[in-house]
Each structure stands twice: as structure tokens, then as C-alpha cells.
Amino acid sequence: MMNAPAELRNATGSAAKVVHGDLSSHETVAIPPMPDYSGRILGYGVNTAIIITGVLQGIFPGWMLWLVAGTMLWPHAAHLISRRTFLRRSPRIRQKMLFLDCVIGGGFIGMIGLVAIPAVSTVLMLMFSCLIVGGTRQWLVGTLLMGAATAVSVASFGVAESFQSPLLTSLVSVFATGTYICVTAYYSHQQARALLLAKTQIQNQREQSIALSHKLSKYLSPQVWQSIFTGERDVRLETQRKKLAIFFSDIKGFTELSEEMEPEALTELLNHYFNEMSEVALKYGGTIDKFVGDSIMVFFGDPTSRGQREDAFACVSMAIEMRKHMKIMRQKWRSQGIKTPLQIRMGISTGYTTVGNFGAENRMDYTIIGKEVNLASRLESLADSGEILISYETFSLVKDRIMCRDKGEITVKGFAKPVPIYEVVDFRRDMGPHRSFMEHEHSGFAMYMDSEKITERERKAILAALEDAADRLRIEEDSE
Template sequence: MISAPADLRNASSCASKALGPEPASGAIAIPPMPDYNGRVLAYTATAVIIVVGVLQDAFPHWLLWLLAGALIWPHLAHGLTRKTFLSRSSRIRQKMLLVDCVIGGAFIGLTGLVAIPAVSVALMLMFSCLIIGGIRQWLLGSAFMALGLVAGIAAVGPADSFQSPLLTSLCAMASTGLYICVTAFYSHQQARALMLAKTQIQNQREQSIALSHKLAKYLSPQVWQSIFTGERDVRLETQRKKLAIFFSDIKGFTELSEEMEPEALTELLNHYFNEMSEVALKYGGTIDKFVGDSIMIFFGDPTSRGLREDAFACVSMAIDMRKHMKIMRQKWRSQGIKTPLEIRMGISTGYATVGNFGAENRMDYTIIGKEVNLASRLESLAQPGEILISHETFSLIKDRILCRDKGEITVKGFTKPVPIYEVVDFRRDMGPNRSFLEHEHSGFAMYLDSQKITEEERQLILRALEDAADRLRAEEDLPDEIGKFG
């Protein structure tokens, strides 16, 4: 008559499959309580009510014929829903429960509406409807049960007395209570299993997030983001795009490597890469690779703001790196590193092949093409602290960045000499209104970027400069005082 709840069991089973094998300890197995078992239990409880009611003359004796139906129907329903076309029907469980409601309502009507047995059967039906389909199923089940009840009453009429003998009432209540308790127990077990599956999924999700963040350190953030959002497939594919390409290396690094211990050199190099990477990411650059003391970065893939903006961001990044390198050099000098480290940079703009190169089981996201070679060549020709750019890059940024013509060079892969330019600075930072000032001598270094200074920091810097000026003046006057007493 009634289908046992299995939605939670199905959901938990799916979650378990998604998680893979259950852990060896602490796992709660989902109890097997399918519709078939629940229906057998409910119809057996109803059969017991019929037998006791007939023996106590609460029901007419001909109702014993319903015992065969009560014992056969669960098996028949199981076969219909598993071995016939009904198995392909959507929401078959809810539909079969409505059939149970009609049968249950008809049984209540055929008993003549004897109160306690009628309420007991109705409780089993409504309990199952609420668990399986919620309020909607409960309303539909009530309507179908009412139809069955009306048909049963119309067939035999109401009983002479709506009261049932004590034993029949106790048997009806006990049968219904047993069904509800067993069903509630399995529902509780299913809820526990579902909570365990939810916890496992949450733990696995946290592990996956932690692992993805670890793996992300081996990829550029833009590439990692495009892969994890599904914008890019992880397969061997490339495309031609116009990119701004950047190369840099450290002038003097070879000499420094001969003076420093490998551990100290590694720490210095990692610090340099970390600082430069933060600058690159600030401007939206895709970090391709680190080779020795060299860095390769490009703009325009996997995201682009337009060729002009990409080129401007690339050159802006180079200028910022040059300024940042001066600050880092002063810090290294205070740590005892006397070799003057300078960064030199080259930038070109043009078409390159970008994408995944390599094998199916090991690929590298990078770029190739003659513009890559040009950027590398410009970097090798640059003087310490110099930024050399190609003509196309110059044409894209010349209105906002001041550059100096450096003539032409011959590069392999280019049929004609290539005009190159040296980046001076942002046009807005030239002249008396420039925001960045620098001054460096032995024993003194100053790098001032007024746009990045807060008002509180401004006052502290002014006091420090005033103290330094007073100290210099005092030391300047000291020889005169010594001469007077000499």
C-alpha cells in the first residue's frame, strides 16, 4: 500500500559514487530500504489489521478475500515498475504511491469507516506521502485517498458502529506505529549517511581547492583561471595573436654568482623573482617562464584589453620594474651585496603563436615566433637600466611615454633592419611635475614616488630629510670650527 522513502538514499548514493570508495573506518553505510520493502511492510501491517478485525467482528468476513491482494500487490507493483515500460516513466515512485492511496482509501471505505483502523491506514499513507513528495504529494495523496474512500463507501455503506474492539484498535495502532518507526529509523540512517557524504564532499572540495592553489603556482594566474573556469581546454592547440612580449635579465648576475654562496644566491634570486612577479601581475602580464635570471612575460593572452592598452601596460610594467629594481638594489647593498645589480629589458609587439605545446601528457603554455626572438634580442642589446622597444611598440605608446630613437639593428628572421627606441619615462612624470625622483651616491640613495605616499608618510619623510640636511650642514661646518681652535 505504501512506498518507503528512498530520495535521501539515492542522493547519498550519488554522493558516495562521486567521492569514490568509502573510507575504511568511520563511514556509515546507507541502509537498503527500497520501495519494495516498504510496500511489503505496509501491506503486511494492513493484512494483520484485516485478520484481527474480522476475528473480532469489527469487519465483515468477506474482507478476508482482501488478504490475497494485500500480500500479492507489493510483488506485482515491484515487477510492474522494474520489468515493464513503467520503469521508464518519470516520477514512477510518486505515481505508484498515488495508486497505493486509492487502494488505501478504498480499504477504509470497505471497512465502513471504523475509526481506529481507518485512521491507522490513513496515517501510514500520509506519512509516506510527506516523506517522498512533500506537501504537494501529500495533497495529491489525500485527494486520491478520498476518491478511493468514496468508492468504498458507495459500494458497502458505512458500518453500524464506527468504534472498533479494543484488540483491533491496539493491533491497528501497533501496526501503524511499527511501520512509522521502521520507516523513520531508515530515514534517520539515510540522513546520517547524507550528512557524512556532505562532510566528505566538503572535505574533498577543500582538499581540491588547496591542491588547485598549489598547482596554480606552476601556472600564470590568467592561465590557471581560464582553465578552472572552463574557458580554456587542456589540449594541444595554438593560435596566432598579436602580443606585447617582454624579456628581462640581471646585468652583473654572473659576477655575483661567483661571489655568493649558492644558498644566499638562491634566496636573492627568489626574492627578485617574487618582487618582479608582483609588478607583472599588477599590470596584467602573463608570466611565461623564468630561465636563470631572465623573465619572459607577454600581454594579450589569455585576456586582452586591446593591442594599444596591452602594449602600454607592458611598457608601464617595465618602467615600474626599473624603479623597483633601484629600491631593491639599495636594500641588497644594506645586506652587504656590493655588486651593482641592474636590470635590462626588451619589448616587442607583433604576431606570435600562443597556446599549449608539447605532448598530450606533458604540455607547456608558451609563445613562439620571430617577435619573441626580437624581444630577446632587444633585451640582450640593452644597457643596464635600459628598456629597448621595437618600432611597433613605440607607435602604440609614444603619445603617453617618452622614448628616444636608438637607430636600427639587424635581427635574424627580419629581412630589413629593425628600428629600436629607448624608453625614457612617462610623459606625465617629465619636467618639474614628475612624481618619481631618484638620487644615488656612495653613502646616499633616494627614490621618491610622490604618488604612492600618504599624508602621514609625507610628514615623516619631510622630518627625515630635514634631520639629514641638518646633519650634513653640521658636518660641513665642523672643519671650520676645528680650524678656529687649531
Template sequence: MMGAPADLRNASNGLGKSLASDAPNRPVAIPPMPDYSGRILAYAASAATITAGVWQGVFQQWNIWLVAAALIWPHIAHMLTRRTFLRNSPRIRQKMLTTDCIIGGGFIGCIGLVAIPSSMVALMLTFTSLIIGGVRQWLIGCGFMAVSILAFYSIFGPAESYQSPLLTSMLSILFTSVFICVTAFYSHQQARALMLAKTQIQNQREQSIALSHKLSKYLSPQVWQSIFTGERDVRLETQRKKLAVFFSDIKGFTELSEEMEPEALTELLNHYFNGMSEVALKYGGTIDKFVGDSIMVFFGDPTSRGQREDAFACVSMAIDMRKHMKIMRQKWRSQGIKSPLEIRMGISTGYTTVGNFGAENRMDYTIIGKEVNLASRLESLAEPGEILVSYETFSLIKDRIMCRDKGEITVKGFGKPVPIYEVVDFRRDMGPNHSFMEHEHSGFAMYLDSEKITDKERQSILTALEGAAERLRHEEDSVRE
């Protein structure tokens, strides 16, 4: 009198195709039992119960006509749900199951509530309602079935005896058990198919995450994050934004490349880029590209903290890079690289065009505009270890960073000479309380940033410095003697 559970049939079938294509040796799970087959089995069980009951005299003779109705109705229901306007109903399965509950309740009322056959029919109906539609469908089915039972019971009255003969009871229990077992079997196979599909989806998800992390290395983390969270579409589009643009390169790198082997030069350059990238990401910069020994970074897109904060973060990054370069230079010197590599930097702030440039099948997320050209020009004019900024950048950071006037320059694309400034240091680090110290000589290099030293590290550093000082004094005394 009802269809077997198959709510997720389409999903599992689709996933099954995917699983079959991805893993051809994987066992194919049995699909859930169709409504048509389940309804035929349920009504056949009811027909067998009616036949036995009429033959043993527990049901009235006219009930034999219900056998024909029980055998025909599944085919009528199948035709209604497949070949009429009902096939377009989004909840047709629940509606047909409700109809089955009304029919089953009518049958129970017609036989006068004979105990075992009535209980078996009610069991099949409630079992299927719970599997197909959950508690809600179970409550609806029970409600309609109860109303139907009362209506037909009031018409045909009670049976002569609520007890049924052994044969009728056994057939009713047997066929109901077969229906429940077959339905449960298909439900179990469906659950296995869904578990296999879930495992496959989890594996594909893990593979997709691993692949996305690999691809993220070709994009700035901010751009990658905006794409994979759906905030930004991957299409050719641009917009105008006010950004802080940064350029840097290594003074002396060309000469060094002529002296070093390509493998050693590649290792040095990758070490440099890795360190500088960490500094850029620390301050929230969007790394645009690496060109030779040059780095291009911008602030203010995809996310912005405001023009003033973006400019301050950009200059702060440049100061930190300059300090970090000193540490790298010490490490390179210990590896035998004696060339005095220095970083030079240029920063400009202004409106640029930012977005995806290129072709539909190959695009780059970058920026263009005269402010980009100005930042590149400032970088090329900077002395080793120097940071040059434009006037607009200076106006945004001057209250927190000390700068020195460097005059004016002429830049293509600008109608008037452009004032430029040299970044000295954070104002908080100026004077006697500055946290940063450095000292370099042949055979000696010291870099000290007291703000980054923990209490535990401080004692170790003091011990090392005292030991170095004692050794230098001892050597000096030996020379005097």
C-alpha cells in the same frame, strides 16, 4: 501500502563506497529501507487490521479476501517495477506510491470509514508521500486517495458504526506506529549517511582547493583561473593573437654568481623574481617563464583590454620594474652586495602563436613567433637600466609615454631593418611636476615616488630628511673648522 524514503539511495551508496575506501575505520551507515520491505510492512499492518476487524465483526465477512490481496500485492508491485518495462520509468516510485494511495483509499471506502483503522491507513499513506515526494507528492496522493474513498464509499456505503472495538483499534495503532518508527529510523540513518558524505565531500573540496592553489604556483594566475573556471581546456591547441611580449634580465648577474655562494645567490634571485612577479601581476601580465635571471611576460592573453591598452600596460610594467630595481639594489647593498646590478628590458608587439605546446601528458602554456625573438633581441641589446621597444609598440604608447629614437637593427626573421626606441618615462612624469626622483652615491641612496606616499608617511619622511640634512651640515662644519 507504500515504500520507505530512498530518493538519495544511489548517491549515498556511491558516496558510502568512497567513504569506505578513504576511511576504512569509519562506521558504515545503514542504507535506507527498500521500497519492497516498506511495502510488505505497510500491507502486513493493513492485513492485521482487517483480520481483527472481521473477527470482531466490525468489518463485513467478505473483507477477509482483502487480507490475501494485501499480502500478495507487495510482491506483484516488486515484480512490476523490477522485471517489466516500468523499471525504465524515471518516476516509478512516485507512480507506485500513487497506486498505493488509490488502493488505500479503496480500502477505507470498503470498510465504511471506520474511524481509527481508516485514520491509521491514511496516516501511513500521507506520511510516506511527504517523505518520498515532498509536498507535491503529498497533494497528489491525498487527491487520489480522496477520490478512491468517495468512489468505494458510494458503492459499499457506511459502516454500521464508525467506532471500532478495542482490539481492532489497538492493532491498527500498533502496526501503524511500528511502520512509522521503522521508516523514521531508516530515514534518520539515511540523513546521518548523507551528513557523513557531506562532511567527506567538504573535506575533499578543501583538499582540492588547497591542492589547486599549490598547483597554481606553477602557472600564471590568469592561465590557472581560465583552466579552473572551465573557460579553457587542457589540451594541445594554439591560436594566433596580437600580444605585447616582454623580456628582461640582470646585467652583471653572471659575474655576481661567480662571487656568491649558491645559497645566497638563490635567495637573492628568488627575492628578485618575487618582487618583479608582483609588479607583473599588478599590471595584468601573464608570466610565461623564468630562465636563469631572465623573465618572460606577455600581455593580451588569456584576457585582453585591447592592443593599445595591452602595450601600454606592458611598458608601464617595465618602467615600474626599473624603479623597483632601484629599491632592491639599495636593499642588496645593505646586505653587502656591492655589484651594481641593473635590469635591462625589451618589448615587442605583434602576432604570435599562443597556447599549449608539448605532449598530451606534459605541456606548457607559452608563445612562439618572430615577435618573441624580437623582444629577446631588444633585451640583449639594451643597456643597463634601459627599456627598448619595437616600432609597433612605440606607435601604440607614444601619446602617453616619452620615447627616444635609437635607430634600426637587423633581426633574423625580419626582411627589413627594425626601428627601435628607448623608453624615457611617462609623459605625466616629465618636467617640473614629475613624481619620481632618485639619487645615489656611495653611502647614500634616495628613491622617491610622491604619488605613492600617504599624508602620514610624508611627515615621517620629512623628519628623516631634515635629520639627515642637519647631520650632514654639522659634519661639513666640523670639517671646515
């Protein structure tokens, strides 16, 4: 009289693959859900057994044997209706068919005159199916429909002389109902287990995908990687024109150093340098384009931009911090036996470039091209050790916060007129007696201090060290 809770099939779509034993095992076996067709045959078979037993024991009228034909034919008819007609397109055909089963079940309860055990058995099977298939809403609507059908049926056929049923009828009703509930519960358990294991497998695949994406992100700038994996950007050959701030840098004296050092030591030094400079670039939001030899190319303004002025200021701020950080690294390298004084030189320009994916459909490179890129590279090659050269466009965007020095004009291929260039001195806030960064370097002495980064605890330790150094120098001076 009811649809089986095998409706859970709708949650998985098809037969589920369940892993037996250990979840890490690769051996799987198909656990098919209990079909609607089979579930309905089982449910109506239970009622067939109840009808036959009740008629044989005289508790039900003999004409009810004709219902056996209906209970045997209805599952096939329901299958035809739900699978072979236009109703199959209904998104909730299973729930609707179960409502119809509730109406039929209510009519059956009225026909048997509300005899207690068979009636309760039918109610239990229907309510069990409703709860599993559609939850409390299905259960509530199914109960109302069954109650209404029962009332109509009782009004038509009347109530039985006794609500009690013979022992055999009661036993058959209880046993048949228990069999139905156990079978459907077994399939429900299998479906729940299959769903849990499928969820575990999906979670494992998700974790593997995340791990793989993080590995792939090492080959892309974080901003580009994030825009791709969040769906903001399509991976296809396309470019656009944008105004960007472009940065180039290299190590002056690196060629001489490569002739002095072993390849392994040189590689370690270069990777350390790139790692430190990359952290500075990412700190200011730069998109790292590429590493070429000892050179670094970074641009600001794509995929994300904070506006032309802020992009240019972030680019110059990054260059200033790189220059400061280079002095700290140079002191560390000197302590490791590298005597060649490595110096960084940098060039920055701002202007419209073509940015996007270049290459082939199966191998792309996210980069920029244009005359402003050539200008930044030219400025970097013209810069002296520790010098930051910027174009006029960059200067006009940062001059209110960055102190610059006029360096004249240069002629660059692609530019019709000479290009004015400027040297970056420092942040205006760090000029004068209140500057946060101080440096002194002599033979046997080196000091680099950025007061903005020093904590209260570190400040006391630094003061103690400076006082000890000062006392030592005074003692040596007095002894002379």
C-alpha cells in the same frame, strides 16, 4: 497499502557508504536504503493484520478476508509493474505508484465503514510516506486521491454502524502503524545520515582538490591556471596566432656576482628578485612565461587581452615600474653587504606570435614562439644597464603616453629590413616638475620617492626625516 519512505534511495542512487563513529575514520559500512518492494510489503502487512483482527472481532464483514490475498499479492505485482515493464522508464514511477497506494488506501477506509482507529492508522501511514517521498506536493495530491477514493467507497459500501473499534483491533492498528512508522523512520534517518556524511566527504575532497589546484598553480601563470580550472581552455596540444606584447629582462652583472657569492646566498637573492618582479608583472596583468637563469619572460594579450594598445602600454608600464623597483632592491641588497651594483635591462616587442600548448600529450608547455619573441630577446641583450628598449610597433602604440628616445636601427635575423628601436624614458605624466618619481643616489646617500604611493601619515614622517637630514648637512657644512 503504501510505498515506504525508502524512496530516499533515489537521492543516493545506490547503497550509501556510512562512516561509523568519527568522520575521519576510514572504516565504512554499507547502509542500504529500505527498498520500495520491502516497504510496500511492510505497509500492506500492517493492513493485513488490521483486517484479520477486525474480522475476527466482528467489526469487519467476513468477506474482507478475501482482501488479505490482495494485500499479500499487490506488493509483488507493484514491484513487477515498476521494475519489469515499460513503466520503469518513467522518471517518477515511485511517486505514481504511491498515488495508486493512496487510492487503494482510500478504498480500504471506505470498505471498513470509516471505523476510526483503523482508518486513522491507514491515513497516517499513507501521509507519512507521501511527505517523505515527495514532500508537500505529494502529500496534497495523495490526500485528494485518498479522499476521493474514500468517498466513492463509502458511497458503495456505506458507513459502519459504529465508528468505534474493539480494544484489540485498536491496539493492533496502533501497534502495527507505529511499527511501520518507526521502521521507515529508521531507514530515513540512515539515509539522511548517509547523505550528510557523503556531503562531508565531498566537501573534504573538494577542499583537497582546491588545495592541490593551488599548489599546481605555482607552476603556471595565474591567467593560464584560471582559464584551465574554469573550463575556458582545454588542456590539449593547440595553438593560435595572436598579437602580443613580449617582454624579456635579465640582470646585468649577475655572472660576476655569482662568482663572488655562495650558492645558497645567490639562490636566496635570485628568488627574492623573481618574487618582487613577479608581483609587479601580475599587478599589470602580464602572463609570466618562464624564468631562465636570471632572465624573465612575460607576455601580454593572452589568455586575456585588453586590446593591442592597452596590452602594449601595460607591458611598458610594468617595465618602468620594474626599473624603479630594482633601484629600491639594490639599496636593500647594499645594506645586506652585496656591493656589486646589480642593474636590470629589458627589451619589449609587439607583434603576431604563435601562442598555446607545445610539447607532448603527456607533458605540455604553455608558451609563445615567433620572430617577435626573438626580437624582444635581442633588444634585451642590446640594452644597457637600467635601459628599456622597445620595437617600433610597441613605440607606435604607447608614444602618446610614454616618452621615448630614438635609438636608431638594428638588424635582426628573421626581419628583411632593419628594425627601428626606441629607448623608454618615462611616463609623460612624470616628466617635468610635476613628476611623481624622484631619485638621487650618491656615495653615502640614496633616495627613491614615488609620491603617488605615499600616504598622508607617511608624508609627515618623510618630511621630518628630510628636515633632520638637511639640518645635519648644514651643520657639517658650517663646521667646515
